[in-house]
Amino acid sequence: MPRPSVREQLVDAAMECFHQRGFNGTGIQDIARTAGVPKGSVYNHFENKEALAAEVMDRYAVSRKLEMLQDEGLAPVPRLRAHFQYLAADLERFSYERGCMFGNFGTELSNQSDMMRGEVDSRLDLWTSAVTEVLDQAREAGTLTTPLTPGQLGRFLVNAWEGAVLRAKVTRNRAPLDGFFDVFDSLLA
Amino acid sequence: MPRPSVREQLVDAAMECFHQRGFNGTGIQDIARTAGVPKGSVYNHFENKEALAAEVMDRYAVSRKLEMLQDEGLAPVPRLRAHFQYLAADLERFSYERGCMFGNFGTELSNQSDMMRGEVDSRLDLWTSAVTEVLDQAREAGTLTTPLTPGQLGRFLVNAWEGAVLRAKVTRNRAPLDGFFDVFDSLLA
DNA sequence: ACCGTCAAGACGACCGTTCATATTCTCGGG
DNA sequence: CCCGAGAATATGAACGGTCGTCTTGACGGT
Known part of the structure; x- marks a missing residue:
């Protein structure tokens, strides 16, 4: 079971990046840097960029x-x-x-x-x-x-x-x- | 004076591409391919991608x-x-x-x-x-x-x-x- | 010969994803 | 409790590609 906080960090970072730059204007490296985790870690938690965006949007919906x-x-x-x-x-x-x-x-x-x-x-x-x-x-x-x-x-x-x-x-x-x-x-x- | 038709082709192609994929989702190569002109030619007519987008938007406004x-x-x-x-x-x-x-x-x-x-x-x-x-x-x-x-x-x-x-x-x-x-x-x- | 235009490939950077390796965790045995 | 083995997870560089822009040489006209 991966440490939950990395995943949360990624979702939070992606929330910020996607809002600021949009989906195509945001790179995975942007998200990783903002989250303070290595780029490769993104794929431990999300299948791909879209899956991350979908998770972010679910979080947004709750808000x-x-x-x-x-x-x-x-x-x-x-x-x-x-x-x-x-x-x-x-x-x-x-x-x-x-x-x-x-x-x-x-x-x-x-x-x-x-x-x-x-x-x-x-x-x-x-x-x-x-x-x-x-x-x-x-x-x-x-x-x-x-x-x-x-x-x-x-x-x-x-x-x-x-x-x-x-x-x-x-x-x-x-x-x-x-x-x-x-x-x-x-x-x- | 460059032939106007290449420039027009580029604007038309960009109109289509930007509508279909948005700005960041559209590459210069997409536009050039759609226009049927070489990629490098884009810069003979437009300073950069944004200048092309601005021209396309002016055209759109007229429409x-x-x-x-x-x-x-x-x-x-x-x-x-x-x-x-x-x-x-x-x-x-x-x-x-x-x-x-x-x-x-x-x-x-x-x-x-x-x-x-x-x-x-x-x-x-x-x-x-x-x-x-x-x-x-x-x-x-x-x-x-x-x-x-x-x-x-x-x-x-x-x-x-x-x-x-x-x-x-x-x-x-x-x-x-x-x-x-x-x-x-x-x-x- | 000179000049302006055009085009193709190079440039330096970035892209999303993968993968080999490193690290950490878990579990069972002594 | 400690240790070792194996599983799970994390990492960083590589992969194969694309990105927007620039540069240089070719070409045509004067």
Whole structure:
């Protein structure tokens, strides 16, 4: 059984490198150097670069804290807003440079790896379903006034968020996220 | 003066390669092979890989046909919708695999090249302004009912479009674009 | 002959992965 | 407890290749 800490070091390092440089812009040597372990060790823990990226993305998914969307101590719409605010705060920690890993990998890897595209697709689907579930609750509670269905809204909001995050990555400020919240409030207030 | 057709061949080839594989996933050899010219010739026409990418992005920007947004033969909201429909038809030609080059390069290059990030930023800004101008006209014509300002709407729509296009790249179908139009119609009808 | 253009191969570096060797761990026997 | 053997794990260099860019010589036009 390999020492767990090397594997963790690699995942942490890869998280940072993939966010900073993307998948193809990151070399295994970059990850190894950042983790402070020899390059060959990467292959003791991961079959290949993609397997490492998939692990990193799983870790990223956990950090999105989708369980927040099930916290019934908060009403549906404020709960949903808190979720996006949480994501916005995370982006701010890195000066908006990181974007969203789902979007980043989706952009970069969809034509390169069917496995990774499928992973991104699944993750975005899970997220969309969780958001839609909250909107279903809002509709049942009678607080949704828009004629759009919870499904339409849920799908749209996740995509619009990805677009706003991408724009924030380009502008390196929060204006696109603020713009998202303006429309969020308009649609859901 | 070098023959323009080699340069054009390179730009066309790079357009295809960058769309298919992204910037870092595309090698100069890929572009040269696709163009049917020798690798060394690339540097007769472009200072480096980035300069080629910038030229390709300029070409891409022209193909977005923003001038459609100034066609006063059509009312503002139908004109704007036609613009996005035009973009959607272009995506369909490539089975939604290409995404939007602004978004793709923004994602991949924002942390790698300040020059390219600035180019993407400028392009997205121009587009946003053009969209906002149409919405200003719609507001003046009294056909905008949403309390959101033309500026808020313009910024949001461009970002939401980018997010929808990215999602379509992952799902490889038009559902995310259809979802965009549902909300577009809800906000602007 | 001179100049500008082009192309092919070289340059110095990096790529992801493998593999032979070194190191560490585990287990059983004395 | 100690030791040795074997298994498991780690390491660093090599592998076979690609990368973006540069350089030099060939070629054609004037």
